[in-house]
Amino acid sequence: MFRKFIKPIKILLLLFVISFLYACNGKKESDVVFEKEIPAKEDATKAYLHQVENYKKDKKYLSVLYKYYNQKIAEHNYLNAAEILDIACVYLADSYDFNETFMATITEFDAKYRKEVPTLKTTFVDAYLANYYFDKSNLKKACDYFKNITLLEPNDYNSCYSIARAYYDLSYIHYIMGKQNLSLAANQKSFEYFTKINNPKGLAFVYSNYANIYTAIGDKKRAVENADKAIKAYKSINNTYNVYIGLINKISIYDFMNDSRKTALIDSTYQAFVDSKDESKILKLKIFDFKIENLVQANKLPEAKKVIDELKPIVEEINSDDLTLEYKVAVAQYEIKKNPDYSNFEDIKKALPTLITNQQYEKVNMFYGVLQISALQNNDFKNAFTIEKDKRIIADSISDIATREKIAELEAIYETQKKEQQITLQKTTILNKNTTIALLASLFLGLFLTVVVYITKQKQKKLKLEKQNVQQYTKQLLEKTEEERKRIASDLHDSVSHELLSLKNSFEQKTDITNSKIDSIINDIRIISRNLHPILFDKIGLKASVEQLVERAQSVNDFMVTADIDYTNSLSTNDELQVYRIIQEALSNIIKYANAIAAKIAIQEKNNSISIEIKDNGKGFNVSEKLNGKSAFGLHNIIERSRAIGGEAKINSDTNGTIITIEIKKQ
The missing domain is CATH 1.25.40 (Serine Threonine Protein Phosphatase 5, Tetratricopeptide repeat)
Structure with a gap:
């Protein structure tokens, strides 16, 4: 009964959050973290490539780019090669230019040379690929590439701008996917990073996205206010291109809200663009598409056809999936009106x-x-x-x-x-028959849907119960295994070891060789016993047992291991023993396979959970490939033991080493 109130409540909450964020975001001088650096003097070719006008007007631009890039690669000057690709990626992505040659260059750089350059200097690769997949309407992949950038922390003006821009683009994608809460969160992060570098153009981007979000939740007034803020900000820095983008955004808001002011704004924007003799093909496509719609609605079909024909060669030249779809919509509107x-x-x-x-x-x-x-x-x-x-x-x-x-x-x-x-x-009598049939069909449909819902819920309930049973069975199996290990360890330690000691003391004629052999046997039995079940584990607990394990690993294997344990015995003894086994298994894998020189074990107790991290600086491995192979018993052992005690294990590995993290919720 309350379901119908959920949507209005969500909208009100979203409006409150946006208003609160605005109130909290008065810009302070102290917010500026990274100042814009004075660019170093560049060589003539690099300076040429830096000029956007050369990209727009000189057909030799890409040839000069490839020659310079290949020269830097040949000199092993990968940083310079990256910087020049960074410049080109911005120009090509903004122009929807995703040609095969440049894409191949980006792909090659990503595969062969990217690792030779600091991570923050190579975000252009993810940004360009994200824009490519956006143009192909694959928003999930576009999101993934933008997220790669947002995971980084900036260390200068340029890297901060790249991260801020990635958050802005991510916010826009979430907006058009209808995920306004995610859009709001990403836009707020964009605002924070643009504020750190005091970038007016970036803040105008943020206003544009706020306008989109307000549009999506139906607040026309604030949507238009933010669109106007963006336009004003672009005008203040004489950024004509983005002034038009802001006007296009405002037209879209009017269109979405079915506002009658849309027609006049389209006409004024179109006329201003034509009078300015601006040569931007992207702007021309977007503005002229709207103009076609106006002309069609006014029944000025010959004029509309003229604009359509004028745009056609530009659409074919740019070859953008995204812009082509918009053009096809405009053409379809014309054809429907005509016929x-x-x-x-x-x-x-x-x-x-x-x-x-x-x-x-x-x-x-x-x-x-x-x-x-x-x-x-x-x-x-x-x-x-x-x-x-x-x-x-x-x-x-x-x-x-x-x-x-x-x-x-x-x-x-x-x-x-x-x-x-x-x-x-x-x-006619047909009405009665049809009505009866309709009622019976509705009744049947209602019963059918009720049965479907009931069966679905029963299946979900059954699956949940089966999952709990499997988890309980795994836990009991591990506990029984540990009990058996404990019994065998006790027998070895208390019986066999004791008998050998008695034997040693009973020899009338002792020899050094005999004593040495018996001592060796006793020591081996102690090691077996300790591996089966850690001595005094039930008495000294997890922390001391792990510290002993670390100490033995260092002394026996000439291997540096450190332990950082903040834990106060909040788990049961059985669960603590599983944690010990997980760490023991992980440490054994590191020693055997990782070729590492050091490892660290950390246990941290939080309010509602316990976090465990085991990491090394070894050679790493392909996690998915390893888990799907036939020799991953140790890794599966770690995962299953974690599940058995209500935890979740995550394994990340690359050429810099391996990190195993486990989160265990407190019962």
């Missing part, structure tokens, strides 16, 4: 499943809009209503609020039309 029976929507329908799978909800909304216009123009209200319901199925769609309003509107039209038909049909 109400137009039905060539194959490209749009073909793209829809991929866009939905990749959560490209902004584009999905746009495509559904074209199909809906066609249905409405043909007075096919039933199909229009069905399309609107399809939009609603996308639960986290950014257009949720607008969709609800549109559904109410179309539902009213459709219901009116349906009632008129029913009045006519009431005069």
